[in-house]
Amino acid sequence: MRLDDASEYMDVEKWQRMENLLDKYGIKPIVGVIPNNQDPDMVGVYTKDERFWNKAQQWQEKGWSIALHGYTHVFETKEGGINPVNSRSEFAGVPLERQKEKIRLGVAKLKEHGLAPQIFFAPAHTFDENTLAALKQNSDICVISDTIATDVYYKNGFYFIPQQSGKVRKLPFKTVTFCYHPNMMQENDFAELELFMSECGSRFTHFSDDLLKRREVNAADEIVKWVYFFRRKEK
Numbered sequence: 001m002r003l004d005d006a007s008e009y010m011d012v013e014k015w016q017r018m019e020n021l022l023d024k025y026g027i028k029p030i031v032g033v034i035p036n037n038q039d040p041d042m043v044g045v046y047t048k049d050e051r052f053w054n055k056a057q058q059w060q061e062k063g064w065s066i067a068l069h070g071y072t073h074v075f076e077t078k079e080g081g082i083n084p085v086n087s088r089s090e091f092a093g094v095p096l097e098r099q100k101e102k103i104r105l106g107v108a109k110l111k112e113h114g115l116a117p118q119i120f121f122a123p124a125h126t127f128d129e130n131t132l133a134a135l136k137q138n139s140d141i142c143v144i145s146d147t148i149a150t151d152v153y154y155k156n157g158f159y160f161i162p163q164q165s166g167k168v169r170k171l172p173f174k175t176v177t178f179c180y181h182p183n184m185m186q187e188n189d190f191a192e193l194e195l196f197m198s199e200c201g202s203r204f205t206h207f208s209d210d211l212l213k214r215r216e217v218n219a220a221d222e223i224v225k226w227v228y229f230f231r232r233k234e235k
């Protein structure tokens with residue numbers, strides 16, 4: 001389970017509702033924190049939550065895994081990079097030096113607030129080889145939550161935890177990440193999620209080093225990825 005877009009500017013009631021639901025079923029998600037949110041779709045919509053950094057520390061204390069989710073969450077290019085789920089990005093196509101700066105400042109901001117990010121995922125799921133180089137040079141992060149595959153895999157010094165679905169459903173893969181944006185959730189999304197958790201809650205796992213295996217990408221992964229992006233293009 002992965003939650004996107006935690007920051008000082010979020011829908012605190014919906015986030016609380018999500019937290020209560022996860023607690024009820026004992027599920028510990030990966031939560032993506034935006035260090036310096038400047039995205040007008042959030043900053044211009046929600047009032048600043050002065051308790052946010054305390055809240056994030058409490059999440060970390062109860063076993064949620066903190067991920068670095070970009071730096072400002074403002075898109076700078078129309079590129080899709082190596083996981084072209086969308087054609088917009090804060091990272092893909094941005095020069096390496098600027099990406100390094102974003103990673104350095106982002107990690108520093110989270111650390112300043114007592115958070116230790118072990119995972120990275122980019123806004124709009126889009127990043128490129130320079131993002132990986134920037135993470136290598138300016139952070140200890142070697143886990144990415146994104147890309148399409150059947151299971152966790154290892155490539156060029158990074159572990160990739162695949163992220164295949166924007167909502168709960170049964171998929172025939174070893175490891176599946178469901179990506180939720182609590183800010184955007186409606187009543188029926190919460191109902192659907194709770195129903196799934198009540199049936200399959202025990203099959204959720206949380207991020208830990210035990211998940212990180214040095215498995216290489218195989219033909220099945222390539223097929224799943226091809227089908228995913230083929231279907232996405234059709235839409």
Ligand SMILES: [Zn+2]
Pocket residue numbers: 004005069073122123124
């Ligand atoms: Zn986001």
